[in-house]
Amino acid sequence: MPPPPPRSLRVAVIGAGAAGLAAARELRREGHAPVVFERAHAVGGTWLYDDRQRHSSSSMYASLRTNLPREVMGFLDFPFAAAPDSVDARRFPRHQEVLRYIQAFVRRFHLHGLVRLRTEVLAVTKDDDEGSSNSGSWRVRWCRNAAAGDEEEQEQEEAFDAVVVCNGHYTEPRTAADIPGLDAWPPGKQMHSHSYRVPGPFADQVVVIVGASNSGADISREIAGVAREVHVADRSAPADTCRRLPGYRNLWLRSMVERADADGTTVVFRDGSSVRADVVMHCTGYKYSFPFLLTTTAGVDEGEDTPGSTVVSVDDNRIHPLYKHVFVPQLAPHLAFIGLPFKVIPFPMFQLQASWVAGALSGRIQLPSEEEMMEDVRTLYTELEAVGWPVRYTHCMKHSQFEYDEWLAEQCGGHAGRVEEWRKDMFDADRKKKVECPETYRDDWDDHHLLEQAYRDFNKYS
Structure with missing residues (x-):
């Protein structure tokens, strides 16, 4: 039929x-x-x-x-x-x-x-x-x-x-709603990356960024250029994580936030350490x-x-x-x-x-x-x-x-x-490079053979 x-x-x-x-x-x-x-x-x-x-x-x-x-x-x-x-x-x-x-x-x-x-x-x-x-x-x-x-x-x-x-x-921002005490912080003391535009407003502040994925990694490095301190809380990091990231004097990778004091001043990490924060920024997706x-x-x-x-x-x-x-x-x-x-x-x-x-x-x-x-x-x-x-x-x-x-x-x-x-291979190479060289992967790449294959394919549509 x-x-x-x-x-x-x-x-x-x-x-x-x-x-x-x-x-x-x-x-x-x-x-x-x-x-x-x-x-x-x-x-x-x-x-x-x-x-x-x-x-x-x-x-x-x-x-x-x-x-x-x-x-x-x-x-x-x-x-x-x-x-x-x-x-x-x-x-x-x-x-x-x-x-x-x-x-x-x-x-x-x-x-x-x-x-x-x-x-x-x-x-x-x-x-x-x-x-x-x-x-x-x-x-x-x-x-x-x-x-x-x-x-x-x-x-x-x-x-x-x-x-x-x-x-x-x-x-539609998704926030880390499971952090005790943080819901009492006023909007001016916490925000979502959805509202982030430029680093200037964070000059000389202590900023805690919740989330270490793409947006958290990029925004934390940008804010570190003007802030007094930036602390990135990574949910997947071991509880004792507390280390300064290479190339920065004021950027720290931390374990996840355990709680926030209801008075809107202090953030406590899973290792028991704490910081007095001016702003908590949720880089936690949507x-x-x-x-x-x-x-x-x-x-x-x-x-x-x-x-x-x-x-x-x-x-x-x-x-x-x-x-x-x-x-x-x-x-x-x-x-x-x-x-x-x-x-x-x-x-x-x-x-x-x-x-x-x-x-x-x-x-x-x-x-x-x-x-x-x-x-x-x-x-x-x-x-x-x-x-x-x-x-x-x-x-x-x-x-x-x-x-x-x-x-x-x-x-x-x-x-x-x-x-x-070539697109699959280029994606895999980029993902690996991003982990190995998070600061430079966008501008220092070595996939020239894949690039040549891509442009040969592109000629079909020119």
Whole structure:
């Protein structure tokens, strides 16, 4: 029997960052009609810098540079190569260069006409009038953000055949809530890296940074240039850790914070030592947040389907239930999420996920049954529990991203391409160099043979 003719659907895409723009392109390539909703004034998502510390959806700080080489970062068929008009031609450029790359992607594939800027999605609901869980319209309620001096427009609602959620996960700060006493510290005495922009305000202060991952490492070194002391509390460090980091007279790596005095002055580490701190900064990551979707945050049995009134649950940063981090089994393929996995090379993964979603919506790609997808979700949870992987790391791809990318490519049947071997090798080399030379890995690299392979591949798209 011949396959059914492809379906062409009207699809709401929420977010015009790299994930949403990749989704828009792949959906249109597949014959769908995407509409991209973006609450900001321009495309770019997390790469759209905003120098405001408060009431900003941006998590960029002024000096931020990528922690991946540009050659690795780019979409599979749109190279991120230095150009004559680059604002930062380095291999590890500042955030402005990434934004320009995203803007170039929009121009190259004529996506601007698909994007509604300054338009915030308020609610997404399912219209079940047609009786089937996989049919019927989705209702998207939205409003246009008021421009300066203008009155805000009335809320409006539109019907769509499907919804693709691409709102990112770098806007809702996650703090170290398990530190006794810290909740009594006022906002001026503690902050999240989401609000950090420049080091100047920390001049001559004692700063405790909770978290030693990418943002914690970069921000602590920058602040050390002006602060009196900077203490980085690493949750994974042994309790007796207390050592000055090489090259700095005032930067210390410490064990995790044990408690904070409620008077807002003193921080005590696990080894019993303490410092009088002016500021505690949480470099502890972000929460998944979907305020426009009906969700629960706790108390859902992850071995069972979610209640009919709830789209997904978000419990300790696990979004349940999601098949392969993308589809809600009960509603697949008409509700999908793109860009949730972390510890990945994001843009190529966005492209592969988007191609999979677009093909599933058109009928070109057949998904397993709802029961089979739910069984896959339960199997994943069992495997993570068996190796002691915390719930909050459910969507972490630290050790499996390339297997996941390859699986996605196979599902897409070659429509989206594959992650090249040089890209994988360059990523692995960068990760190793970052550990060995955290101060210099961005500017002192030795992967010239991989760089040559990358640019040979790039010639195919010039």
